[in-house]
Amino acid sequence: MHFTQALPAIVGLAAAAPATLSISKRAACDVQAPGITGYDITPDTPEAWLQSPYWENFSNGAADPAGYTKVYSNLHASSNAPDYRGHVEMTSYDLPSCAAQCNSKFDCQAISILVERVPTLFPGPGCENPPSASYIKCVFWSGPVTLDNAVNTGSTDVQFQRVIAGSNAYVKTGIVDPAGFTNRQYFGQNSLSVPAHHIASQVYGDKLFDAGRCAEFCTQRTEMAARDPSERACKFFNTYLEYVNDGDHVTGQICAIYDQAFDGSVATNGGQVRDGNNYLKASSYGWTAV
16 A cells, blocks of 8 residues: 655645535546645555545544534544535635634634545446545534544445545534533524413624523522522423525524423424514524533
């Protein structure tokens, strides 16, 4: 097995070029977009590709991006999580750029970055197992990525094996479990609909997303209940982003607190129409007080 690296730069795909699907029908042996260059692996097999030290070095050498917490690293699998928000193909294993692009999307709460073995020609008759290339992908999620949902290990296209390596994932610190709270649940684009158990809500219009301030709001209400028996203690909070019509008009982060814990079976409120506008939700999570 032989690995050769041309230093110093990776070239090939345009940096952060949006990944799109062609609407034209691809024919067998059609040339595919080139991958990163300078990382040649011999023999050209999925087994040798997975054993390449390049991808492990990418993964282990990457510093956690500011504002994110690492979920997993250096896996031969990527996440298959709810609320995929697209991906871009990159010229380098550039975590700061990947995170910055997530930060520019109002509902992006997590990222994964990985290297994928891909065919240089569209597999088909006469090109059943073409030579390989390597893509670096930055993937965006509005739902959480976890070690449990890192189950995508690749696929087989005719005889060509797509495999994954150097896979890292990160969630924004705003959805890390706040102190005193556990059992994070993801409700997607719905909020809870249990008005009898709703205590109060708070709106934060700064367009940030931080579960910690909802936890503080919940804790303050519990402390109030300890002083005043007429008040209800907070046992659970649901927080989400509310937006009007599209992601360019974000109302803010909503924190709704409740007197008991719930699960996703009551997360049925997908939004309302008010004054001719659609008030919708994204990145909805719930936490239970310890």
